[in-house]
Amino acid sequence: MKILLASSEVHPFSKTGGLADMVGALGKALAAEGHEVFIVTPLYRGIRGRFTELRRVGVRVEVVLGEMLMEGEVWELRPRPGLRVWFVEQQECFDRLGLYGENNADYPDNAVRFTFFSKAVVQIARLLPGGAPDIVHVHDWQAALVPALLRREGHRTGWTPPRSVLTVHNLAYQGRFAQGAFALTNLPGEYFTMDGVEFYGDVNFLKAGIVYADMITTVSPRYAREICTEAYGCGLDDRLRARGDRLAGILNGVDYDEWSTHRNIHLKHPYSFRKMGGKAATKHDLQRELGLPARADVPLFATVTRLADQKGMDILLGALEEMLAKEMQFVLLGSGDPALQRGYQNLARRHPTKVTVRIGYDHALSHRIEAGCDFFLMPSRFEPCGLNQMYSLRYGAIPIVRRTGGLDDSVVDLTEDEERADGIKFTEFTTRALTGAIRKALVLHDTPHLLAQMRKNAMTADFSWSRTTQEYTQVYQRALAG
Ligand code: ADP
Ligand code: GLC
DSSP, X not given: OEEEEEOSOOTTTOOSSHHHHHHHHHHHHHHHTTXXXXXXXXXXXXXXXXXXXXXXXXXXXXXXXXTEEEEXXXXXXXXXXXEEEEXXXXXXXXXXXXXXXXXXXXOTTHHHHHXXXXXXXXXXXXXXXXXXXXXXXEETGGGTTHHHHHHHHHHHHOOOOOEEEEEESOTTOOOEEOGGGHHHHTOOGGGSSTTTTEETTEEEHHHHHHHXXXXXXXXXXXHHHHTTSTTTSTTOHHHHHHTGGGEEEOOOOBOTTTSOSSSOTTOSSOOOSSOTHHHHHHHHHHHHHTTSOOOXXXXXXXXXXXXXXXXXXXXXXXXXXXXXXXXXXXEEEEEEOHHHHHHHHHHHHHOTTTEEEEESOXXXXXXXXXXXXXXXXXXXXXXXXXXXXXXXXHTTOEEEEESSHHHHHHOOBTTTOTTTOOBEEEOSOSHHHHHHHHHHHHHHHTOHHHHHHHHHHHHHOOOBHHHHHHHHHHHHHHHHHO
């Protein structure tokens, strides 16, 4: 099949979260299966400097946004056979410090930036060498207008547009803008209704995708069920229920070339479940790097996360206040909500020999933390898939997760299956329930044979992309079948 993936972030070129990892790995995996894959993504500041092999392909886009004309130019990189990444250059829109905003505030013109991007994707779909793709697979709100725009382009010009698939990585981010933004789409008024892109008087990009895509997927089976309920549906559950026969939950895979404990440029001491010495050495180095006492016997808890409401860092702060009286260490790497940043920095000040907080984004350190820690905390309020728990499994760090979304689908608790258990789960979203889970971790840490067994289960659990790719291919086939 010929497949166009459109995403506002793609690892290793741009990333704010798991979306980038997922799309980068999906493109790679589909190409490895023999598909012809194009990934279309914005050319953000700095990409050309870091990837000097980028070349112009001689494709220009001319996008009309309301009355305004915006031009763009396409740059290409071919990371492997069958995969081409097309970067859309548009300096006013994308040559900026951040992807979506700066200093915790969204850019005020995000509707313009991502309507431009979505329209560029539609034009590119018509301009691909060898003809249009079979499938246009778009990700999250930033590209979610594409299915509506494809349909409109078909009606306007008599072109038969490719089938479209929308993947919802996070229903909480919808791309909702005041009604004025509708003019940017140049869609006829009939699209601005309750059954179209209109949402309580505003424009909702993600809703447009949910309404007009041929197939909708999300990133775990449990999240697919959750978003059809009022509690997790973020106001769109009725729309999702209405399209229930077109909605599939597919758990993300892990790129084990990247997230490996024995072939990894970020790890000085390789290890495997048969030879765990390297993990102990990594923990030792990490404790020293973080300014914590380098003690093998003290359990090291960690989290690497966006400090956003979704991630449950508020209940974690409460739980740590209580649990730090015990012999344990904790490290946080993350950034986001200023109040949470302050809360954690304050905690570190009060417990200098037990807690280290690194505010910022550091890819290499995230590998060292996953590898060096004993327990990895993800107490999310909701979690569409979550990648870090799967990374930590492979790295032999026992995940402590709330029973929600992809966390529930990827971790096995002792109470579910004693033999296959590889993590600790809790259910209620409360400090108390999380405290209970951390207590269980401390007991597990003092039970070496059980810990070793769970670590082995964790490190051998397999979330490789071959299964995920197969499921996406089935979704593409369904979209093509009509
Ligand atoms: P989400 O996409 O909701 O943030 P995921 O668990 O799917 O959650 O993916 C998060 C990704 O972002 C992981 O690859 C994680 O390692 C990375 N990440 C998040 N915060 C940081 C940070 N401060 N430094 C380095 N990597 C980070
Ligand atoms: C979103 C979700 C996260 C998921 C990621 C990749 O950022 O918050 O749970 O793992 O997308 O699909």
